[in-house]
Amino acid sequence: xxxxxxxxxxxxxxxxxxxxxxxxxxxxxxLGLAFFARSLWREHAYRMTxxxxxxxxxxxxxxxxxxxxxxxxxxxxxIRLIGREVDADELVRRFDRRIVEISPGPEIWRExxxxxxEYELILAAKLLIEIDHPRALDIFVALLDDPLFVTRADDxxxxxxxxxxxxxxxxxxxxxxxxPYVYVNAFRELPYSPAIPHIIEVxxxxxxxxxxxxxxxxxxxxxxxxxxxxxxxxxxxxxxxDKLKQDLNKWWIxxxxxxxxxxxxxxxxxxxxxxx
Numbered sequence: 446x447x448x449x450x451x452x453x454x455x456x457x458x459x460x461x462x463x464x465x466x467x468x469x470x471x472x473x474x475x476l477g478l479a480f481f482a483r484s485l486w487r488e489h490a491y492r493m494t495x496x497x498x499x500x501x502x503x504x505x506x507x508x509x510x511x512x513x514x515x516x517x518x519x520x521x522x523x524i525r526l527i528g529r530e531v532d533a534d535e536l537v538r539r540f541d542r543r544i545v546e547i548s549p550g551p552e553i554w555r556e557x558x559x560x561x562x563e564y565e566l567i568l569a570a571k572l573l574i575e576i577d578h579p580r581a582l583d584i585f586v587a588l589l590d591d592p593l594f595v596t597r598a599d600d601x602x603x604x605x606x607x608x609x610x611x612x613x614x615x616x617x618x619x620x621x622x623x624x625p626y627v628y629v630n631a632f633r634e635l636p637y638s639p640a641i642p643h644i645i646e647v648x649x650x651x652x653x654x655x656x657x658x659x660x661x662x663x664x665x666x667x668x669x670x671x672x673x674x675x676x677x678x679x680x681x682x683x684x685x686x687d688k689l690k691q692d693l694n695k696w697w698i699x700x701x702x703x704x705x706x707x708x709x710x711x712x713x714x715x716x717x718x719x720x721x
């Protein structure tokens with residue numbers, strides 16, 4: 446009898462194990478299909494959204510950060526591709542994975558066709574800015590080394606309005622001198638006075654007096670001083686341009702301790718959030 450019961454127990458265990466394996470396999474298949482279907486849907490949503498086929502508009506997204514729910518007004522692209530309720534920590538982890546994979550190289554933001562994951566990161570950056578996430582600044586500074594996101598990271602830092610990132614912006618500019626307007630606009634918006642010598646150094650007039658006036662307005666915004674004494678010069682020769690730059694450098698150097706002056710408060714406009 447004992448042997449018979451043992452055999453029955455073994456058979457029962459074997460049958461239960463087989464049943465469990467079958468159920469697990471079926472569940473795995475369904476989960477795999479669900480994941481595959483979700484991936485297909487996200488790719489379809491990305492194509493329809495970026496092509497404009499689904500139109501545009503605005504809606505509310507709930508961002509959960511450190512247990513606090515923040516309601517953010519955002520575009521429908523964010524709702525369609527990321528969702529109506531978003532975990533801020535998951536967004537940060539996605540950026541961290543991107544940062545780990547950064548490979549130094551030439552800028553590719555002009556020629557590169559943005560993938561769905563990259564577009565979702567662009568949308569995610571806006572959410573981190575809206576909720577003023579404590580990791581946002583560090584993430585955007587790290588993305589200044591990303592050949593794709595460098596120009597966008599510059600804009601995101603300006604939107605945060607935090608001058609702490611300006612030294613990193615200046616170093617990024619020195620490594621990527623081909624896009625001065627990107628950085629000049631950032632230092633004008635924040636503003637950041639230690640960038641003034643570099644702004645003067647890279648000045649190259651190309652469109653009549655327009656570039657010179659833009660230079661003067663930028664320096665006036667950052668320094669808080671009038672530069673009318675330098676206006677009206679004819680910059681039709683390289684020697685004239687060099688003389689202007691020399692005079693501007695002299696103006697900046699002769700100011701009393703310009704580097705010790707505190708920067709003005711950030712000028713970026715911050716949104717008002719409603720916390721549930």
